Amino acid sequence: xxxxxxxxxxxxxxxxxxxxxxxxxxxxxxxxxxxxxxxxxxxxxxxxxxxxxxxxxxxxxxxxxxxxxxxxxxxxxxxxxxxxxxxxxxxxxxxxxxxxxxxxxxxxxxxxxxxxxxxxxxxxxxxxxxxxxxxxxxxxxxxxxxxxxxxxxxxxxxxxxxxxxxxxxxxxxxxxxxxxxxxxxxxxxxxxxxxxxxxxxxxxxxxxxxxxxxxxxxxxxxxxxxxxxxxxxxxxxxxxxxxxxxxxxxxxxxxxxxxxxxxxxxxxxx
Amino acid sequence: xxxxxxxxxxxxxxxxxxxxxxxxxxxxxxxxxxxxxxxxxxxxxxxxxxxxxxxxxxxxxxxxxxxxxxxxxxxxxxxxxxxxxxxxxxxxxxxxxxxxxxxxxxxxxxxxxxxxxxxxxxxxxxxxxxxxxxxxxxxxxxxxxxxxxxxxxxxxxxxxxxxxxxxxxxxxxxxxxxxxxxxxxxxxxxxxxxxxxxxxxxxxxxxxxxxxxxxxxxxxxxxxxxxxxxxxxxxxxxxxxxxxxxxxxxxxxxxxxxxxxxxxxxxxxxxxxxxxxxxxxxxxxxxxxxxxxxxxxxxxxxxxxxxxxxxxxxxxxxxxxxxxxxxxxxxxxxxxxxxxxxxxxxxxxxxxxxxxxxxxxxxxxxxxxxxxxxxxxxxxxxxxxxxxxxxxxxxxxxxxxxxxxxxxxxxxxxxxxxxxxxxxxxxx
Ligand SMILES: Nc1ncnc2c1ncn2[C@@H]1O[C@H](COP(=O)(O)OP(=O)(O)OP(=O)(O)O)[C@@H](O)[C@H]1O
Ligand SMILES: [Mg+2]
Numbered sequence: 175x176x177x178x179x180x181x182x183x184x185x186x187x188x189x190x191x192x193x194x195x196x197x198x199x200x201x202x203x204x205x206x207x208x209x210x211x212x213x214x215x216x217x218x219x220x221x222x223x224x225x226x227x228x229x230x231x232x233x234x235x236x237x238x239x240x241x242x243x244x245x246x247x248x249x250x251x252x253x254x255x256x257x258x259x260x261x262x263x264x265x266x267x268x269x270x271x272x273x274x275x276x277x278x279x280x281x282x283x284x285x286x287x288x289x290x291x292x293x294x295x296x297x298x299x300x301x302x303x304x305x306x307x308x309x310x311x312x313x314x315x316x317x318x319x320x321x322x323x324x325x326x327x328x329x330x331x332x333x334x335x336x337x338x339x340x341x342x343x344x345x346x347x348x349x350x351x352x353x354x355x356x357x358x359x360x361x362x363x364x365x366x367x368x369x370x371x372x373x374x375x376x377x378x379x380x381x382x383x384x385x386x387x388x389x390x391x392x393x394x395x396x397x398x399x400x401x402x403x404x405x406x407x408x409x410x411x412x413x414x415x416x417x418x419x420x421x422x423x424x425x426x427x428x429x430x431x432x433x434x435x436x437x438x439x440x441x442x443x444x
Numbered sequence: 445x446x447x448x449x450x451x452x453x454x455x456x457x458x459x460x461x462x463x464x465x466x467x468x469x470x471x472x473x474x475x476x477x478x479x480x481x482x483x484x485x486x487x488x489x490x491x492x493x494x495x496x497x498x499x500x501x502x503x504x505x506x507x508x509x510x511x512x513x514x515x516x517x518x519x520x521x522x523x524x525x526x527x528x529x530x531x532x533x534x535x536x537x538x539x540x541x542x543x544x545x546x547x548x549x550x551x552x553x554x555x556x557x558x559x560x561x562x563x564x565x566x567x568x569x570x571x572x573x574x575x576x577x578x579x580x581x582x583x584x585x586x587x588x589x590x591x592x593x594x595x596x597x598x599x600x601x602x603x604x605x606x607x608x609x610x611x612x613x614x615x616x617x618x619x620x621x622x623x624x625x626x627x628x629x630x631x632x633x634x635x636x637x638x639x640x641x642x643x644x645x646x647x648x649x650x651x652x653x654x655x656x657x658x659x660x661x662x663x664x665x666x667x668x669x670x671x672x673x674x675x676x677x678x679x680x681x682x683x684x685x686x687x688x689x690x691x692x693x694x695x696x697x698x699x700x701x702x703x704x705x706x707x708x709x710x711x712x713x714x715x716x717x718x719x720x721x722x723x724x725x726x727x728x729x730x731x732x733x734x735x736x737x738x739x740x741x742x743x744x745x746x747x748x749x750x751x752x753x754x755x756x757x758x759x760x761x762x763x764x765x766x767x768x769x770x771x772x773x774x775x776x777x778x779x780x781x782x783x784x785x786x787x788x789x790x791x792x793x794x795x796x797x798x799x800x801x802x803x804x805x806x807x808x809x810x811x812x813x814x815x816x817x818x819x820x821x822x823x824x825x826x827x828x829x830x831x832x833x834x835x836x837x838x839x840x841x842x843x844x845x846x847x848x849x850x851x852x853x854x855x856x857x858x859x860x861x862x863x864x865x866x867x868x869x870x871x872x
Contacts (some may be wrong), residue, residue: 277860285753293732
C-alpha cells in the first residue's frame, strides 16, 4: 500500500527533553493506523508536529500527493496544514467551541469554503444567492455527518453542555466537516462507555471503508486498537519500537516488555 | 421529543403570546411617555395621567403586533425552513419584543420630549455609548480579546473629523468614512503586535496603546492643539441646511417654514446617533451570523481548535480589531460634531473602562444587553445627581449588585446564529 505520509527521522526537543527521538514511520493510504505506547512516549507530540502545532527540531514529514509529488509539512505553518494538506485532528482533552451549538461548531470547520463564498463578508452582508447556496451546502454537509454520527438531536445544543462521550463524537464530526484526507484522532475512546466504544469502532471502519479516509489514531484501549487497526506503530521514549499488523505487534516481545513493562516489574517485585 | 413536538402550541396561541409580550413591554415603556404628561399649573409643573390614551396605545400595539407577525410569517414561509425560527423559544420572542419596543421608544422620544433639552442630550449621550458598546462587543464579547484601550479609536475618529473639517473643510458625511477607515487602520496597527497575547497581557498592552494615543494628542500641540484641543468644529447640517438662526443660504427652519428653535439641531443630532447606532447594530448582527462572526466566537472559545480547522487566527483577530475600531471611529466623528470642541480630556482611560463595563455588564456578546447596561451606566448617574455626594457610591453598589446577581451579565443567554431544528429547540 502506498503511504500517504512519511515521517522521516523526526526529532522534537523541549529544552533538555527529547520527546521524539529520530522517529520514522509511514501512514498507509486508505487504512487505519494506530499509535500506541506508554504515557509520555511522545504520541501527542508526534500529532502536534504532524498538524503544524510544533516545528520539529529535525527531520521531515512528507505528504505524498495523489499526483506523486511530495510536500514537506514541517515547512507548512499552523492553520495551513488543515487547509492545504487536509490533515485534521482531534485533541486528547476535547477542544470544542463550548458556548456554540454543535451545528455552529461544524460550520466553523467549514470556515474556508464559507469565507470564500461570502467574499470576505461582502457577499454575506449583501446576502447574495451565491452565499446563501454555500451556506445551505455547508449546513447540508453538517447535517449528513450529524446523522452518520447519531448527533442530529443535539444539533442546536451548546457543545459544552453535552455529556463527555457525545462531545468526543462532536469533535470527530467537526473534524470531518473540514473535509480531511487524513484524520488524526488523539485517544478517541478515552472516557467512553462500552457501548460508545463499540460505536466508535464501527465509525472508524465506516470512515475507512465507505468514505475512503486515511486514519491515524492514538489509543490506550487495546480492544479498539486490535479490532479496527490495519497497522500498529508502537512508541516508547520517543522512538518506534515495533510496527506491523495488530496480531504481530501484540506478540512482539519488545512491545510486551516496554508496553507492559510496569506490570512485569510489579510482578517481579512481588 | 415527539411528544413535545405534538404538544407544541398552535401558531395562533404563539402569536397571541408574542403579541401579549410585546404589549406588556410597550405598555411599560409607554407609561411615562404617554400615560403621564406634565402640565404647567400656576407656574408650577404638575403631572397628569392620560389613561385612555395609554389604553389606546396598548390596543394599537397588541393588534399591530398581531398583524405584523402574521405578515412576517407569511413572508417567512416562502423562505428556507431554517429561517422559520421565529418562535424558537420564548426567550427569543421576549428579546425581539424588547428590541422592538426599545426601537419604538428611541424613535418616539423626541415626539414626547422634543422641548426638553436635558432629556434629548442625555439620550444622545446614551446613543453614543450604545454604539461604542456594540463596537467593543465585537472585540471583547465576540472575539474574546480584552481591549482596555478602545477609547483610542474613538479619539482617532474624533480628531480625524476635527482636523479634516477645520483644516480642509470636509463635511461630516465626507469625513465619516475616512475616519472609520483610519480608525480601522489603527485597529490593525494595534492588532499586529499583540497577536500573540491573550487575557491579562493583551489588556495591559491595549491599555498602554490607549494612553499613548492620548499622550501624543496632549503633547503634539502643533498637530492636535495639545491640551487646548480643537474648537470650532462644524456642526452637521441637515443635508446642507444649517441649524442656525440666520445664515448666508437658507437655514433649516426657513426651509421648513418653522420658527427657529435651538432644539432642532439637538433633535437632529439625536436622530443621527440613533441612525448610526442602528447601522452599527445591523452590521454587527449580520456579521455575527456570517463565517467572520462565527470565527470570532470560535476564537473566543478555543484558539487552538480554530487553528486545527485551518482558520487563520491572525486574520480573525485583525478583522475583529479593525471592525471594532472602525465603529469607534464613526462614533468619534459624531462626538466631535456634536461637541464642536474636543480635547484629550474626553479620551481618558475612564472612558474605556466605562465602555468595557457596558459590555461586561450587558452580558458579553449580547446586543440587547449592551443597551440595557448603557442605560444603567449613563442614566443612573444622571438620576443620582441630587445625591451628588453619594452618586459614585450608589453607582458602584449598583454595579457590584448586578455582577453578584448576574455574574454573566444582564443578558447572558446566547442566541445561536443558525439552527438545524427550529421546532425542536423549544422543547426543554
Ligand atoms: N510543550 C511541551 N513542552 C515541554 N515538554 C513537552 C511538551 N509537550 C510534550 N512534552 C513532553 O514530551 C513527552 C511526551 O509527551 P506526549 O504528550 O507526546 O506523550 P503521550 O505519548 O501523548 O502520552 P499520553 O499517553 O500520556 O498522552 C513528555 O515527557 C512531555 O512532558
Ligand atoms: Mg497524549
